[in-house]
Amino acid sequence: xxxxxxxxxxxxxxxxxxxxxxxxxxxxxxxxxxxxxxxxxxxxxxxxxxxxxxxxxxxxxxxxxxxxxxxxxxxxxxxxxxxxxxxxxxxxxxxxxxxxxxxxxxxxxxxxxxxxxxxxxxxxxxxxxxxxxxxxxxxxxxxxxxxxxxxxxxxxxxxxxxxxxxxxxxxxxxxxxxxxxxxxxxxxxxxxxxxxxxxxxxxxxxxxxxxxxxxxxxxxxxxxxxxxxxxxxxxxxxxxxxxxxxxxxxxxxxxxxxxxxxxxxxxxxxxxxxxxxxxxxxxxxxxxxxxxxxxxxxxxxxxxxxxxxxxxxxxxxxxxxxxxxxxxxxxxxxxxxxxxxxxxxxxxxxxxxxxxxxxxxxxxxxxxxxxxxxxxxxxxxxxxxxxxxxxxxxxxxxxxxxxxxxxxxxxxxxxxxxxxxxxxxxxxxxxxxxxxxxxxxxxxxxxxxxxxxxxxxxxxxxxxxxxxxxxxxxxxxxxxxxxxxxxxxxxxxxxxxxxxxxxxxxxxxxxxxxxxxxxxxxxxxxxxxxxxxxxxxxxxxxxxxxxxxxxxxxxxxxxxxxxxxxxxxxxxx
Numbered sequence: 001x002x003x004x005x006x007x008x009x010x011x012x013x014x015x016x017x018x019x020x021x022x023x024x025x026x027x028x029x030x031x032x033x034x035x036x037x038x039x040x041x042x043x044x045x046x047x048x049x050x051x052x053x054x055x056x057x058x059x060x061x062x063x064x065x066x067x068x069x070x071x072x073x074x075x076x077x078x079x080x081x082x083x084x085x086x087x088x089x090x091x092x093x094x095x096x097x098x099x100x101x102x103x104x105x106x107x108x109x110x111x112x113x114x115x116x117x118x119x120x121x122x123x124x125x126x127x128x129x130x131x132x133x134x135x136x137x138x139x140x141x142x143x144x145x146x147x148x149x150x151x152x153x154x155x156x157x158x159x160x161x162x163x164x165x166x167x168x169x170x171x172x173x174x175x176x177x178x179x180x181x182x183x184x185x186x187x188x189x190x191x192x193x194x195x196x197x198x199x200x201x202x203x204x205x206x207x208x209x210x211x212x213x214x215x216x217x218x219x220x221x222x223x224x225x226x227x228x229x230x231x232x233x234x235x236x237x238x239x240x241x242x243x244x245x246x247x248x249x250x251x252x253x254x255x256x257x258x259x260x261x262x263x264x265x266x267x268x269x270x271x272x273x274x275x276x277x278x279x280x281x282x283x284x285x286x287x288x289x290x291x292x293x294x295x296x297x298x299x300x301x302x303x304x305x306x307x308x309x310x311x312x313x314x315x316x317x318x319x320x321x322x323x324x325x326x327x328x329x330x331x332x333x334x335x336x337x338x339x340x341x342x343x344x345x346x347x348x349x350x351x352x353x354x355x356x357x358x359x360x361x362x363x364x365x366x367x368x369x370x371x372x373x374x375x376x377x378x379x380x381x382x383x384x385x386x387x388x389x390x391x392x393x394x395x396x397x398x399x400x401x402x403x404x405x406x407x408x409x410x411x412x413x414x415x416x417x418x419x420x421x422x423x424x425x426x427x428x429x430x431x432x433x434x435x436x437x438x439x440x441x442x443x444x445x446x447x448x449x450x451x452x453x454x455x456x457x458x459x460x461x462x463x464x465x466x467x468x469x470x471x472x473x474x475x476x477x478x479x480x481x482x483x484x485x486x487x488x489x490x491x492x493x494x495x496x497x498x499x500x501x502x503x504x505x506x507x508x509x510x511x512x513x514x515x516x517x518x519x520x521x522x523x524x525x526x527x528x529x530x531x532x533x534x535x536x537x538x539x540x541x542x543x544x545x546x547x548x549x550x551x552x553x554x555x556x557x558x559x560x561x562x563x564x565x566x567x568x569x570x571x572x573x
Contacts, residue, residue, distance in 0.1 A: 018117050022109045022124055026131025026167075029101040034139060036097060037069070038062040040255075047248035057147065063139050064148030069094040070136070071158035071374070072150040087148070088377025089387060091259030092266075095374075099166045102132055106170030121171045129167045133160060201336065205356055209332035210363025213402055216328045217368055220321030221269030222261075228268075228304040235303040243298060257300055263388070264301050266375035269368065270389035272321030273397040277376070277389040279305070287315045295383035322401035329364055329402050330410035333357045337410075338417040347418060350411060357410040361402035369395025 041062040045051055051058075064074050074087040109124040119127065136159070143149050150159075172178075194200070229236055240257075244250050267277045276286035279302075280295030290308045306315055333356050337348040348356070369391045376388020 015117065015119075018119055019123065019127060022119055022127035023131035025105040025109055026102070026128035026133075027135050029105040029128075030098075030132045030135035030139075033069070033098045033101050034063070034066050034135070037066045037094075041065065044248055044252050044255075047251070049246050049248065060143055060146035061148055063143040064146065064150065065094070066098075067136070067140060067143065067150045067155070067159065068148075069098055070162050071095070071154070072140075073154040073377070074148050074150055076148060078147045083381065085380050086151075086378045089260075089263065089379055090374060090377065091256070092262035092375060093259045095162075099162065102128065102163055102166035103170040103173070105132075106167040107174045110171065110174035121175055124174075125164075125167050125171045128170070129164050132163050132167070136160075136163070202352075202356055202359075205333055205336040206359040206363060208336075209329045209357070209360030210367060212332045213325045213329040213360065213364035213406075214367035214371070216325045217269045217273075217321060217364070217398065218262075218265050218371065220272060220324055221267065222265035224268035224272055224318050224321065225261075225264045225301075225304070228306070229301075232304040236300045239298055239303040240300045243300075253300070260301060263375040266371045267389060268318070269321060270372055270394045270397075272318035273368070273394060273401060274319075274322075275390060275393035275397050278386045280383045281386045282383070287311045287318050297379070297384075322398065323405055325364060325398070326361075326402045326405035327409055329360045329406045330357055330413055333360055333410050334413040334417060338414050340417075347414070350414070353410055353414050354407050357407045358403055361399055361406050364402045365395045365399030368398035 038059060041058055042055070045053075045055065045058040068074050068087070068090055071090055076085045076087050079085050106124060106128045109128055110118050110121065118124070136155070140150055140152075140155055240250070240253060243253050270277050271285065271287060274286060276284055278284055280292070283290075283292035283294040285294075285305060289310045290306055294305070294308070296302045296305065333353065337353045337356065339346060372389040372394035373391035376391075378385045379387045
């Protein structure tokens, strides 16, 4: 193998190391997340004045919490009744840690160090996911049989699905977030649609509007929860102080409440959308009413619930959250449908704008349903078996709000952005592209008669010098050209008396840049004025580079029709 090694390329020799490094990155990401949770739990256990368990039980609890952060459902064995109880409510703030670590690991694999290659995107996804899940399987085996153990099926769905989704997002980010072609088994019509630039722009607009609408829903729900906490400040404080009397216990309660803040924001969004959320199998909280006997455990966030019974106008005000989300979806769509600096012809039609807004509403509904499914779950077997919003009702309500309100708003915004873009004959100012299109085209230069004289540089009819002209003089008031700017004076070849059509074509080798109609036959051809930069009759000059263009019209001097382009001895006037 040592003798064969020089036959292998550098990439082939380093490929096993690259693959092993990608798998190690996934395992290290899992170890970092587990270590963070373990350090936090160990610190709380150490700070507790009278812990009722040893360090082994604390580390088992840390392993269970780490699995819970991936969406796995835990089973709590130490209950008052002795029967195992499920724990399915995932603190979404705790889930941010493993998702970010997996995403970063998959992204960094495709950005290799200097001197080392990178695997393919598919290999990077598989290796990072495999390395992470390998550590996750070992942690699940370690936590098996403890007071908080994970259900085996929940480790695959949604646990493994969350890891795979975060790794796929990291690979997609490293590749530049492309909107690639569809798979080969997709219909031909879809391939043709994806090949069009307009379709990709529509897809980008749909994605951005859906993400923006979901973010506004989440932010509006957080605002609703914050208002409820301020309104019910006294019950929230009493619940927090009642749960624990020592410092370590209160810190643990505070950290748990902070971890559940994103869940509360999703619940607030579901409350504003209308379906609300469940506080047990027999109780539902909506803006219209709080019905059924609630099975509410003692917790500060749950102490901010509205009063039992019909809703008040303050509760109905939560309906502004889905309206704001619909307005956001419409605005992000119209920004692409009607560009700010574009023409009326560049704007999308009414049907295209409405369809894109409706697709953005579908994406917003899917996002709301996904967040509702992740924020709720069971907390027991009987009364607390149903806790949190129902995902399909929340998604359907978000779709209905953003479609019914968002599509008309998008059409109104489209008309508002097009209000000043009318035709020029209606008296409205033309846009920049219209002014360029309506600008007059200057006439093409025509040959001048022999007796035409020069035009004053200050004449308003003198146009700008063309690129084919040769300048030999300057306008009044300009400084003399330097040595690097000197060139031969521009000359006009008069038509010869013979030679036919070919001679007539060769006679005007260089056309004048000043307008021929501004000169009169009485002016006559001017005599050439010698200058310091022009060659004298006794001193032949070497060819010089052409001078920069000047706005003044140079004096014209006749020359024989068979003369060269390089200046020689000038003829006398």
